[in-house]
Amino acid sequence: MNKTVNQKAWFLVLPVLLLVAFSAVIPLMTVVNYSVQDTFGNNQFFWAGLDWFRDMLSSERMWDALVRQLIFSAIILAIEIPLGIFVALNMPKRGFWSSFCLVTMSLPLLIPWNVVGTIWQIFGRVDIGLLGYTLDALGIDYNYTQNTIDAWVTVIVMDVWHWTSLVALLAYAGLRSIPDAYYQAAKIDQASRWAVFRYIELPKMAGVLMIAILLRFMDSFMIYTEPFVVTGGGPGNATTFLSIDLVKMALGQFDLGPAAAFSLMYFLVILLISWVFYTVMTNLDKRDGAQ
Amino acid sequence: MTDSTVSTSTSTSTIAIRSRASTRIWRPSASLIVMALYLIFLLLPIYWLVNMSLKTNTEILGSFSLWPQDLTLANYEKILTDPSWYMGYVNSLIYVVMNTVISLAVALPAAYAFSRYSFMGDKHLFFWLLTNRMAPPAVFALPFFQLYSSIGLFDTHIAVALAHCLFNVPLAVWILEGFMRGVPKEIDETAYIDGYSFPRFFVQIFTPLIASGIGVAAFFCFMFSWVELLLSRTLTSVDAKPIAATMTRTVGAAGVDWGVLAAAGVLTIVPGALVIYFVRNYIAKGFALGRV
Numbered sequence: 001m002n003k004t005v006n007q008k009a010w011f012l013v014l015p016v017l018l019l020v021a022f023s024a025v026i027p028l029m030t031v032v033n034y035s036v037q038d039t040f041g042n043n044q045f046f047w048a049g050l051d052w053f054r055d056m057l058s059s060e061r062m063w064d065a066l067v068r069q070l071i072f073s074a075i076i077l078a079i080e081i082p083l084g085i086f087v088a089l090n091m092p093k094r095g096f097w098s099s100f101c102l103v104t105m106s107l108p109l110l111i112p113w114n115v116v117g118t119i120w121q122i123f124g125r126v127d128i129g130l131l132g133y134t135l136d137a138l139g140i141d142y143n144y145t146q147n148t149i150d151a152w153v154t155v156i157v158m159d160v161w162h163w164t165s166l167v168a169l170l171a172y173a174g175l176r177s178i179p180d181a182y183y184q185a186a187k188i189d190q191a192s193r194w195a196v197f198r199y200i201e202l203p204k205m206a207g208v209l210m211i212a213i214l215l216r217f218m219d220s221f222m223i224y225t226e227p228f229v230v231t232g233g234g235p236g237n238a239t240t241f242l243s244i245d246l247v248k249m250a251l252g253q254f255d256l257g258p259a260a261a262f263s264l265m266y267f268l269v270i271l272l273i274s275w276v277f278y279t280v281m282t283n284l285d286k287r288d289g290a291q
Numbered sequence: 292m293t294d295s296t297v298s299t300s301t302s303t304s305t306i307a308i309r310s311r312a313s314t315r316i317w318r319p320s321a322s323l324i325v326m327a328l329y330l331i332f333l334l335l336p337i338y339w340l341v342n343m344s345l346k347t348n349t350e351i352l353g354s355f356s357l358w359p360q361d362l363t364l365a366n367y368e369k370i371l372t373d374p375s376w377y378m379g380y381v382n383s384l385i386y387v388v389m390n391t392v393i394s395l396a397v398a399l400p401a402a403y404a405f406s407r408y409s410f411m412g413d414k415h416l417f418f419w420l421l422t423n424r425m426a427p428p429a430v431f432a433l434p435f436f437q438l439y440s441s442i443g444l445f446d447t448h449i450a451v452a453l454a455h456c457l458f459n460v461p462l463a464v465w466i467l468e469g470f471m472r473g474v475p476k477e478i479d480e481t482a483y484i485d486g487y488s489f490p491r492f493f494v495q496i497f498t499p500l501i502a503s504g505i506g507v508a509a510f511f512c513f514m515f516s517w518v519e520l521l522l523s524r525t526l527t528s529v530d531a532k533p534i535a536a537t538m539t540r541t542v543g544a545a546g547v548d549w550g551v552l553a554a555a556g557v558l559t560i561v562p563g564a565l566v567i568y569f570v571r572n573y574i575a576k577g578f579a580l581g582r583v
Contacts (some may be wrong), residue, residue: 003408003409004406004407005409005410006407006409006410007376007406007410007411007415008410009404009407009408009410009413010372010404010410010411012401012403012404013404013405013410013416014400015396016397016398016401016420016464017398017416018418018461019393019397019456019460020419020456020457020460021422021460022453023435023453023454023456023457024426024431024457025306025433026434026438027438028433030437030438031430031433031434060518069372086325087325087326087329088338089320089322090321090325090326091326091545092322092326096352098340099568100573101326101569102571102574103332103568103571103573104330104333104334105329105330105333105510106335106417106574107333107334107337107563107564107567108333108337109561109574109578110514110518110560110563110564110567111337111517111518111559111560111563112517112519112520112534112535112559113518113520114520114554115538115559115560116533116551117536118340118538118552119337119339119340119556120336121335122340122343122549122552122553123335123339123340127352128337128343128351128352128355128549129339130339130357131336132337133355141419161332161333161336165333166578167383168573169574169575169578170578170579172575173575173576173579173583174528174583178423178535179463183557184554198582208575208579208583211579211580211582211583212579213334215578215579221427222427222428222429222518224427224428224429225520225521228313238524242427242429242482243427243428243429246427246429246430247521249527250429250432250433251433251436253323259433260489263429263430266427266429266430267426267427267430269410270425270426270427273421273425274418274422275418276442277421277425277444278348278417280416280420281580281582285528286581289495
């Protein structure tokens with residue numbers, strides 16, 4: 001849509017600007033402030049320059065958390081994206097069952113995150129949980145509070161349970177926008193199922209899938225509540241991801257300087273990915289506008 | 292279409308028709324199995340929670356059963372009669388509704404501006420909003436705590452409502468902008484020619500046109516505020532304590548009160564489950580920030 005140039009539109013945006021500035025810029029400035037100062041308590045601060053950043057960059061603890069975080073996000077994407085597409089391809093296209101699937105699949109997305117954690121904490125327990133009990137009965141030694149692998153598997157299955165539907169719903173929305181004529185043309189050409197997927201469905205879904213990948217990456221990158229409730233970051237530090245580590249540092253130990261420096265670096269990564277996200281979305285808008 | 296292709300090629304052997312017919316019968320059933328398995332995978336943990344919420348603690352810990360042998364509503368009764376429990380829900384609802392109202396009130400005009408006009412810095416501003424949606428709450432937990440403590444708003448509903456604006460206002464702006472772009476600009480222009488002032492046009496003509504968009508935006512603001520725990524827990528202690536934080540209370544000296552914990556969990560799923568049907572077709576659009 002061609003937009004009119006109108007500087008007065010700023011007045012319409014002003015409330016948002018003020019509100020978000022209050023709830024984002026002021027806190028962020030506090031973080032910047034802490035990241036360059038040190039304190040011995042009593043509200044006495046002195047200049048520390050970039051020491052905290054240097055500290056954090058050479059801190060093994062942060063790198064370990066970052067590596068864990070990246071592995072986690074990579075596994076999440078590798079499972080959820082293909083699975084989500086697969087589910088979307090199998091969803092009923094119309095009628096009652098289509099609504100039924102949409103509603104049921106949305107259900108995990110609407111559950112408070114700590115309850116998601118609670119559900120899986122219970123579900124995986126060997127004494128009272130269906131999953132843990134079944135695995136135990138099958139003779140598999142499973143204990144997510146003691147065993148690192150089990151903890152990881154639990155956290156990953158939980159995230160797959162929680163968020164695969166999001167990918168599926170987005171892919172489904174993309175599939176629905178494909179006109180029937182495309183499929184009919186493919187049928188006349190006697191295209192195989194794979195060819196239909198590869199040359200019709202996948203290109204048409206590319207835009208929404210990009211959004212799905214970015215959303216899943218972002219949200220898994222800042223995951224906090226669910227693993228915190230299930231494993232508490234343990235056993236040891238095995239499932240301590242970036243956010244969990246950050247909260248531990250900032251609110252648990254009150255190490256303001258390092259936590260602030262950590263936050264800012266964390267935020268820079270987010271900023272970078274947001275920029276990729278934004279570029280993808282605006283390109284998508286342009287393509288839709290051209291059609 | 293299929294019939295016509297078949298009838299025009301009269302030479303097509305019956306085998307081809309039969310095989311096509313058989314694939315038509317076979318394919319949906321494969322989809323059916325996939326979907327059934329996936330839905331069972333989704334529902335099983337939820338079923339287990341509901342199952343546990345209907346059992347007594349002795350039954351939960353004493354025996355293992357797939358459904359409650361000794362059906363009891365005592366867990367729900369405890370939550371719904373004990374103020375320290377149900378006030379958690381009330382507190383959550385208060386700040387969630389406050390947040391939804393604030394978010395929509397400021398996002399509506401802004402989304403209109405973004406969808407209709409280009410102005411200095413509009414793209415940068417839009418991008419900056421997005422970065423806030425993407426910001427990890429963990430980064431903001433400590434500064435929020437200090438900010439709201441210093442202005443005396445710690446442990447109030449409005450503090451949590453304002454804190455959640457961090458990600459809900461950008462979300463609402465993006466979703467509403469997505470819906471508003473679908474409304475032809477000619478409608479605005481005609482209304483202005485007819486002598487409508489901007490506020491009157493916005494309320495009387497434009498708002499009804501994007502009613503579904505407002506509903507979806509409200510739903511998502513409600514939802515994201517409802518599911519968030521880290522900020523709401525950090526910013527409250529007693530008076531505005533959300534249900535999510537109250538749930539940690541079940542861990543007592545005598546171990547965890549599993550039945551009540553499960554019942555509390557089930558009750559937090561209810562608000563989302565009640566309204567999901569109405570927004571089912573927009574869920575994807577909402578999660579993708581209005582861009583599907």
